Amino acid sequence: MVPGAFNYHRPDTVDGVIGLLGEWGDDARVIAGGHSLIPVMKQRLSDISHLIDLGGVGSLKGIGVDGGTVTIGAMTTQHELISSDALAAAAPIIREASLQIADPQVRYVGTIGGNVANGDPANDMPGLMQTLDATYHLAGPNGARTVAARDFYEAAYFTAREDDEILTAVSFAATGGGYAYEKQKRKIGDYATAAAGVLLSMDGGSCTAASVALTNLSDTPVYCEAAVDILVGSSVDDATISAAVKAAVDVSDPVADTRGPVDFKKYVAGVIVKKAIQSAKARA
Amino acid sequence: MNEATPPKEERSAALSGLGTSRKRVEDARFTQGKGNYVDDIKMAGMLFGDFVRSPYAHARVKSINTEKALALPGVHAVLTAADLEPLGLHWMPTLAGDKQMVLADGKVLFQAQEVAFVVADDRYAAADGVAAVEVEYEELPVLVDPFKAEADDAPVLREDIADQKEGAHGPRRHPNHIFTWESGDRAATEAVLAEADVVAEEMIYYHRTHPCPLEPCGCVASMDKVNGKLTVWGTFQAPHAVRTVASLISGIAEHNIRIVSPDIGGGFGNKVGVYPGYVCSIVASIVTGVPVKWIEDRSDNLMATAFARDYWMKGRISATKDGKITGLHCHTTADHGAFDACADPTKFPAGFMNICTGSYDIPTAYLAVDGIYTNKAPGGVAYRCSFRVTEAAYFIERMIEILAIKLGMDAAELRVKNFIKKEQFPYQSALGWEYDSGDYHTGWDKALKAVGYEALRKEQAERVEAFKRGETRTLLGIGLSHFTEIVGAGPVKNCDILGLGMFDSCEIRIHPTGSAIARLGTISQGQGHATTFAQILASEIGIPAEDITLEEGDTDTAPYGLGTYGSRSTPVAGAAAAMAGRKIRAKAQMIAAYLLEVHDNDIEWDVDRFVVKGSPERFKTMKEIAFASYNQAIPGVEPGLEAVSYYDPPNMTYPFGSYICVMEIDVDTGTTEIRQVYALDDCGTRINPMIIEGQVHGGLTEALAISMGQEIAYDEQGNVTTGTLMDFFVPTAVETPNYQTDYTVTPSPHHPIGAKGVGESPNVGGVPAFSNAVHDAFRAFGLTQSHMPHDHWRIWKTAESLGLHD
Structure with missing residues (x-):
């Protein structure tokens, strides 16, 4: 299983990348960590004659925490997300989720930008970005623009990014309160059977803010607005949690695959969401 | 003994012979990336x-x-x-x-x-x-369902032989039917089942999987x-x-x-x-x-490439009210895929599936196997087991559990009641095998004590009560397994592949300075032959193992042999090595007697030398004999010191063991956590305990994979849905539990050094141990049988079907 011939480009600026994308159009693809793209190329499922490696673009790397806003360059690896103490202080859910992605070898190479931009509903970061209500920063021939993560995903592998644009960074507000990212998988290295990210703030026994999102339970990541509405303002007691779990499961739409049939996945989604809410509440 | 002669124990230890945990000589190159695999060849x-x-x-x-x-x-x-x-x-x-x-x-x-x-x-x-x-x-x-193969509207797969009524293994009743193979007494078994106090009946499916070697x-x-x-x-x-x-x-x-x-880089039958x-x-x-x-x-x-298993085994087992097994009936539907490419001895189209009476004294039994063509890949190889022995062991170890449920008996007790007794060996099984040796009760008792069986049962009962009270969502399973392997194929009188007799061979040349090269008809795929066969020879001829080079795998230089699979290397080629070593020693004895100026019968072997009886100060070491054999004219003796042995084993060997797995099961997510795996093996004489332990760890890990998630699955259109390592489960270190190994030693009476083979035992015994743990966890809620692999969704489905969810 080997890829067909392709030309390799390694520009060192975002403008350089945009220029190459404009030059080669549909024949070109950018590559970040490559964990999704390289298998596709090896299986010759996609005809790519120009591969543009983002690894040489220094401005796409790095983690910044500034005035309550976290900005992460697209080429920041999952290993770097895990190692950053500043990030762990500003948004500890990132470390918790990143540690559940694949294995250390994958995380040394896999990037946050590749993970969110590819539009694969099985990836963990898109769901996590729903939880965080993140903003995606895009650059293209017409300049830079931003898209809310919750508006980014249209269907599996279809996103709001135009073909001549690249994702340069994600940003979101630092989190307070409790958090949890729960994931069930068959083995190390597998995608989620079901996963959920939850943020929960409590004040005086009442939930003041919450966020709930699902990974690999639909053809896009799912932000569970109805579940959030149930949680906010409540005491997050068992009955409320059950209602929120039901609301979350109701908006899931998993498909049967080798991980299991739909009824199983929906049931496990409920278990996972419940665990995540309980864990986030315990930490709030 | 003169002052120059070190004590016997010291000289023996210097050989690194039988029983030594000698470090694997292969590992120096493997761990440094210096192996030479096929893909390393560039011309x-x-x-x-x-x-x-x-x-x-x-x-x-x-x-x-x-x-x-x-x-x-x-x-x-x-x-x-x-x-x-x-x-x-x-x-x-x-x-x-x-x-x-x-x-x-x-x-x-x-x-x-x-x-x-x-x-x-x-x-x-x-x-x-x-x-x-x-x-x-x-x-x-x-056609993907073997049970639909003979339907009126079934597509004919093999048009090339559609009209052939006679196949390689007898009559064919349908174009998609390959063979029917029978063993045992059908009428007698039906009669026993008809009159029995208790009959348990169940379909046991051992799913299709794949050996998936690293290379x-x-x-x-x-x-x-x-x-x-x-x-x-x-x-x-x-x-x-x-x-x-x-x-x-x-x-x-x-x-x-x-x-x-x-x-x-690993073979496992593939x-x-x-x-x-x-x-x-x-x-x-x-x-x-x-x-x-x-x-x-x-x-x-x-x-x-060749898959493994895919046997649908319909079983009926009968017993008296107090649990003495009286009969066993098995009908197997074997899904062979598009071509019958099983690697079995010719006379055994279903391998040694007729070892399915297992470790038990079952007086009457019958087995029939129907081979069927489907639109799947060909194969049917022995994935880290002797031919179809894993299927047989899984079948009987499930049937025992199911019978225990039917009888309302403890499954450990039922086994004890029916084990073949030590004094019954050599034991003639109802399906035609002569078990060479065994002592099942001793190992079983040791195993139950080691895991604290009674306390575990008490804990399990308490867990069930707690579950019923809503205090926990996890159950505890205790997976019991007692397996009997049949390995070392085999005696040429009934074992051949395509007419090639299944003997094996060893050729040894002692060099003038007392080191040696040995060549065998086998080929290591990671088993460590260069380490262990040198140990056998070291003990036989008194040359340190490190002075013996082992070569295999080049047909221009190695003696003819049938290769390495089915745990046959030690039982067959290992025996050939010992016999070749004995030929060397016989010639050395003549040379030593000449050099010592005594009659052949007046000297005796002592670890690494021949010594004049009664005069320990007069001796010739093997090293001295080797030099003399080439360089001294000895009347009536040809120069040189070489030997070849082609060994045709008189019988198979029958390793056995007691395995127990303790498992926690989350009924809501279907996830499992293995708390303890205890594996007691009896492989007869132990050549290298460290390599045995490594073999047991590896085999258990493959057994874990097979029972808990690994499968080659097809959809209705015949597409493989598990064709990559994302979906085909190979455990990593994270999924692999800790293993506790143990042993007893019951030497094979017919093998020159009493060894039986071990590489495949842990796969044979491990699969039922893991699977029985899953089943056992749900026994209190009425489960009798569910199909492997026990991955998350299948366990969840079991819990769902038993009404354990909201």
Whole structure:
């Protein structure tokens, strides 16, 4: 299983990348960590004659925490997300989720930008970005623009990014309160059977803010607005949690695959969401 | 003893012989990346071959257009069945007496079947060529369910033999039926079952899986047109058999074929058979005049090379009210895929499935196996087990558990009640085997004590109560397994493959300075033969193991043997090594007697030397004897010190063991956590305890994989849904539990050193231990049988069906 011939480009600026994308159009693809793209190329499922490696673009790397806003360059690896103490202080859910992605070898190479931009509903970061209500920063021939993560995903592998644009960074507000990212998988290295990210703030026994999102339970990541509405303002007691779990499961739409049939996945989604809410509440 | 002679124990220890945990000599190169595997072979002008494979499970091939592929730069040739037909090589014989398409001949019968072979400058150009070959298919109805194979509207898969009423193993009753194989007394068994106090009945499915060795299959074929000699380096578990079969098929004289198995990265049965890639590489080398390499990728290996298991075993077991088993009936539907390519001894088309009476004294039994064609890949190899023994062990160990449920008895107690007793060995089983030796009760008692069996049962009962009270959502399973293996195939009188007798061999040459080289007919794929066989020889001839080089796998130099699979290397080739060593010693005795100027009978063997009886100060070491054998004229004795032994074993060996797994099961998520795995093995005389432990760890991990998630699954259209390592479960260190190993020693009475083989025992015993743990956890809630693999969703479904969810 080997890829067909392709030309390799390694520009060192975002403008350089945009220029190459404009030059080669549909024949070109950018590559970040490559964990999704390289298998596709090896299986010759996609005809790519120009591969543009983002690894040489220094401005796409790095983690910044500034005035309550976290900005992460697209080429920041999952290993770097895990190692950053500043990030762990500003948004500890990132470390918790990143540690559940694949294995250390994958995380040394896999990037946050590749993970969110590819539009694969099985990836963990898109769901996590729903939880965080993140903003995606895009650059293209017409300049830079931003898209809310919750508006980014249209269907599996279809996103709001135009073909001549690249994702340069994600940003979101630092989190307070409790958090949890729960994931069930068959083995190390597998995608989620079901996963959920939850943020929960409590004040005086009442939930003041919450966020709930699902990974690999639909053809896009799912932000569970109805579940959030149930949680906010409540005491997050068992009955409320059950209602929120039901609301979350109701908006899931998993498909049967080798991980299991739909009824199983929906049931496990409920278990996972419940665990995540309980864990986030315990930490709030 | 004079002052120069160290004590016996010291001299014995210096040999690193039998019973020593000698470090593996192979590991120095493997751990440094210095192994020499097939893909490491690079030759001048070598080309690379790759297959066009069928996307369909059943289709007619309307046309193959190779024009565009041949026009690509770097593509030299594209072979199709039409090119192989004039050579008579478009089909090839299988090990099971069937035949198999080398390249699609008019139709394809399984997904990923080989359709055309592209030969190009390198693997990239070959893959470009593969993509450019245009094949027109007409889809045909697909048969994936063996129970629908003989329906009126079932598609006929093998049109080439549709009218043949007689197959390699007797009558065929339907075009999709391969054989019926029977063992035991059917009428007597039916009679026993009809009159029994209690009969338990259940369908036991052992799903299709795959050996998935780390290194896939491959070869380099090189036809030297100057000297007419064909050399093939390949991933062969039986290089000599490959040479003979290659000669018979191709017409090339056997002395002009050299087969070499270099380092092999795991075999587990997957590398016993002959694959189209070997045939195509050889033809391509003959056609192009240069060496041709073919190496599978992972998905090719999983989807097209030999699978394992896929047995539907319908069992009935009868007993008296107090739990004495009276009879066993088994009907197996064996899904063989598109061609019968099982690697079994010829007279055993279902392998040694008739060891399915297991460790129990079952007076009356009957087994029938129906082999069926389906639109799946061919195979049916012994994946880290002797031929179909894992299926047999899983079947009986499930039936015992099911009978225990029916009787309301403890499953450990039921086993104790029915074990063959120590004094019954050698034991004649109802299905025709003579178990050479055993002591099941001793190991079983030791195992139960080691895990604290009674306390575990108490804890389990308390857990069930807590679960019923809503205090926990996890259950506790105690998985019991007592297996009896049958390995070391085998006696030539009833064991052959394609007519090749299943003896094995060892040739040993002692060098003048007292070191040695030994060559065997087997081939290590990670078992550590270079370490352990040297230990056998060290103990037999008194030369340190480190002074003995071991060579295997080159048919130009190694003596003829049937290779390594079915745990046969130690029982057969290990015996040959011991016997060759004894021949060396016999000659050495004559030489030593001459040198010491005494009669042969006046000296005796003492670890590493011959000593004059009663005069310990008068001796000749093997080192001294070796030098004299070459350099001193000894009347009536030929110079040199060499021996060859071809060993035809008088019987199989019967390793056994007691395995127990303790498992926590979350009924809501279907996830499991293995708390304890205890494995007690009796493999007879232990050659290298460290290697045994390593073998047990590896085999248990494969057993864990198989029972808990690993499968080759097909959808209704015959597409493989588990064709990559994302979906085909191979455990990592994270999923692998800690293992607690133990042993008893019951030597084989007929093996020269009493050894029985161990590599496959943990797979045979491990699968029922893990699976029984899952079943046992749900016993209190009414579960009798559920099918492997016990992955999360299947366990969840079990809990769901038992009403354990909200």
